[in-house]
Amino acid sequence: MTLKDKVAIVTGSGRGIGxxxxxxxxxxxAAVVVADIRFxxxxxxxxxxxxxxxxxxAVGTDIADRSQVEDMVRQTLSAFGKVDILVNNAGxxxxxxxxxxxxxxxxxxxxxxxxxxxxxxxAVLDHMIERKYGKIVFIGSDAGRVGSSGEAVYxxxxxxxxxxxKTLARENARYQINVNCVCPGATDTPLxxxxxxxxxxxxxxxxxxxxxxxxxxxxxxxxxxxxxxxASDEAGFITGQTLSVSGGLTMx
Numbered sequence: 001m002t003l004k005d006k007v008a009i010v011t012g013s014g015r016g017i018g019x020x021x022x023x024x025x026x027x028x029x030a031a032v033v034v035a036d037i038r039f040x041x042x043x044x045x046x047x048x049x050x051x052x053x054x055x056x057x058a059v060g061t062d063i064a065d066r067s068q069v070e071d072m073v074r075q076t077l078s079a080f081g082k083v084d085i086l087v088n089n090a091g092x093x094x095x096x097x098x099x100x101x102x103x104x105x106x107x108x109x110x111x112x113x114x115x116x117x118x119x120x121x122x123a124v125l126d127h128m129i130e131r132k133y134g135k136i137v138f139i140g141s142d143a144g145r146v147g148s149s150g151e152a153v154y155x156x157x158x159x160x161x162x163x164x165x166k167t168l169a170r171e172n173a174r175y176q177i178n179v180n181c182v183c184p185g186a187t188d189t190p191l192x193x194x195x196x197x198x199x200x201x202x203x204x205x206x207x208x209x210x211x212x213x214x215x216x217x218x219x220x221x222x223x224x225x226x227x228x229x230x231a232s233d234e235a236g237f238i239t240g241q242t243l244s245v246s247g248g249l250t251m252x
Contacts, residue, residue, distance in 0.1 A: 009032075011089050092113065139184065158183075
């Protein structure tokens with residue numbers, strides 16, 4: 001499998017799953033735009049990719065801001081001349097019962113997990129249609145497939161991402177654009193650590209592990225190979241599909 005001469009944008013790739021995806025795509029030959037709201041983290045990831053012999057560009061991007069998303073794509077085109085791959089990875093969550101959520105929580109979760117991927121996709125789509133080539137991979141969640149206690153609005157957003165992905169796949173197949181979704185289960189990332197602190201958080205993690213047949217959390221490096229495959233030409237006849245990488249948490 002190779003991504004030689006391809007150009008990929010990976011949102012939220014300063015750390016966690018996005019960082020692992022960026023490193024995997026780079027290792028396969030892609031030039032990677034490391035887009036993250038935390039610009040310093042993006043720079044660190046880009047530096048790692050360059051140190052490993054890859055081509056990389058760090059861009060500070062809040063995907064909830066459409067103007068910043070459009071600027072991210074302009075910088076990509078200026079640096080590399082094209083966009084072959086978009087990985088909509090950036091996300092945010094807050095674990096608590098829905099009745100304790102505030103409207104501000106809803107707005108933030110929706111802005112980052114649903115509107116953001118929509119903005120990013122729209123920003124690259126005309127370019128991909130013109131070239132009649134593109135690979136778009138959404139990072140969903142098994143929460144969007146089966147629901148997840150304490151993640152009501154997040155689950156709604158990820159379910160929306162899955163439906164959005166399927167429609168995009170149907171609309172853009174004529175342009176040879178493949179659109180798919182990878183749904184991680186609970187993954188050991190800095191974000192998970194942030195939202196599950198303290199004794200209550202430990203109980204949440206233990207419950208997550210017990211629910212997984214393979215009896216462990218995923219690592220970011222478990223997710224990245226599935227994304228790389230769907231971003232490659234070896235997956236050229238796969239579109240509109242949702243793949244869970246969750247240790248068997250869901251089997252459907």
